[in-house]
Amino acid sequence: MPMKMIWGFFKGTLTLISKGSRAYYAWVSCLLVLIGIGVLAYIYQMQHGLIVTAMRDQVAWGFYISNFTFLVGVAAAAVLLVIPAYVYNWKPIKEIAVLGEMLAVSAMVMCLLFVTVDIGRPDRFWHLIPKVGILNFPQSMLAWDVVVLNIYLVLNLTIAVYILYNLYHKREPNKSFTTPLLLFSIPAAVSIHTVTAFLYNGLAARPFWNASILAPRFLASAFCSGPAFMIILFQVIRKYTRIEIRNEAIFKVAELIAYSMFINLFLLGAEVFKEYYSNTVHLAPLQYLLQGLKGHNDLVPYIWTAMIFNVSAFFLFLVPQTRENYVTLNIGCVLIFIGVYIEKGMGLVIPGQVPDVLGEIYEYAPTGIELLVTLGIWATGLFVYTLLLRVAVPILTGEFFVGDDGRTAVIVDTEFIRRADHLAEQSYRD
């Protein structure tokens, strides 16, 4: 019987994701086209080798790993939002938790894809599976990362699916099951990001990464980028669906971002002071990043853009008037997302390798193929998140549930993305 119920639910979700408004179809097909382009670019890369990227021996990690690092932060922070949701007792805790968990799942999928496209022998992925292959655990931080990222992915998927499956069956999720898992997902979120920071941090050969401030900085900046995305998402969701998210929650998240951004900027400042004042040979990478080194300054305009974005967003979120104005709030979110993307992506990964360990300067800038593959993976992430939302939102609003026979799914919401006035009409009827 339970198998039949699960099958019914599964069949229902398949029907659900194939239904939607024109806007939904347009969005999904747009993503599918981008995914297709990404796949083609990846096939090209597979045929020719990683030589089609701009990575070389001097800079062996580039755009793919930069994106990976940034997205681990997004995945971690999406779940960390659960903490304030509980502390301040925001009304739709369940909704906020589910949306966060699903964002984490999508970001994790992207992370795993970015690692896959970066490695030279994806056909040997099975070497990483314990027992079947050899996972160098606990010695290699990369082995740690493989373990924690996968646990985190499974954990978030479990919580989200469990809550949704129960709501679909019109019963409250069992708190004694969800609460411990939700609480466990918080240290798990912290740990995936810490481990990813340690991946760089543990390399004595790379002074730019070998700074103990790296892990705290990772967490602080993650707490900016993930929630910035969530703020925009909350607004979209409450505009186009019947889920209500109170202003108070959104403004509180913005306020928390301001504090995190302050910590992030402070830690960065501490690092900059230490390197410039002590002026050792370890200053070179930071100089390359901030000023350019010996006429090589590809990264300089980007990092200063990021700095300006981050500082402006900090002030926008610090001042209550601009924080509670939706125009400035959304500008701030976009600034932070881009700012952290640059700072924690290329701004972190590239200077660790420039100048290289023997003092050579190789300026890295991604090739067209790298950009297309990256675009494809971002589209995949958004595609996954869209489908997850397509199922989750109707369940949360009670528009997708099990029928009286206990098996067949009932789909009330056939549109998904709807105009707000249409919604208003509906809520009058309620």
Next chain:
Amino acid sequence: MPNRESRDNPAFRMSRRKMMKGVAAVLGALALPEKDASASVWESFFQKHFREMSKPDLEKVLDRLEKEYGKTYGKTVKVRATPHIEGVSYGYGLDLSRCIGCRRCVYACVRENNQSRDPQIHYIRVLQLDKERGVDLEHAEHYYNPSNVPEKGHFYMPVQCHQCENPPCTKVCPVQATWKERDGIVVVDYNWCIGCRYCMAACPYGARHFNWKKPGLPAAEMNPETHYLGNRPRPVGVVEKCTFCIQRVRNTPGRYPACVEVCPVGARKFGNLLDPESEIRYVIENKRVFILKEDLNTRPKFYYFYAT
């Protein structure tokens, strides 16, 4: 050939094994350079880690590789897996007062170790340094190209794998595809490496090199005397490095690596650190010796010294 045919004959029976084989072949064909020899693709896909192979397993693998390389390069190729010699730990000395920066070592190494010619992979990087500044890597010239070396006011510092006693590169490998052998040589199993390049990020000496594309190795220049952990041809997408010419030093005890042999000024010394009579021990005990990036505690077995 007849052997393979008889094995493939009952091809109509779609056994589970066959299906897996097909899946593996498709997966393999995506990444492997040659699309022929489906049996060999299957075998190489499921090949075990070098150190987990039994003797007969290893024999079979060496056999398969010899056939594969023989076909690709049109000559008889020997792939050995000569083990380490008890009581030997290799050490290397480089006399900075003698080196003239001619880079003969670089190209002798390329010829001996079957490195890719297109794109070029060099295990040895010779740095041109200012005499006034001393060993200052930030001001090193990597691509010096005068008509005559040495140039006035400069000295030359070749850098290659330092075969660390405490190697940061092997520690970080997520699949243990690289390790330090009992004789101190740090090796890579090219059939186990997943190409993540974490070891390259960890190495403080830039000693590790990645096959960004299928190595371009002209058949005529291919050195057929190879070692599994050393100079056998490498596939695309894996990391490789200097092994002190493992195929030479293990197979013929006392033989020098190619770079030592070719050096026209005798700047390169090589020998057994455990033998008190060896030249390398004499150098360490009697000359002004230093190691590169001592503060990182990698404990290289590659010693720079000034003999004059």
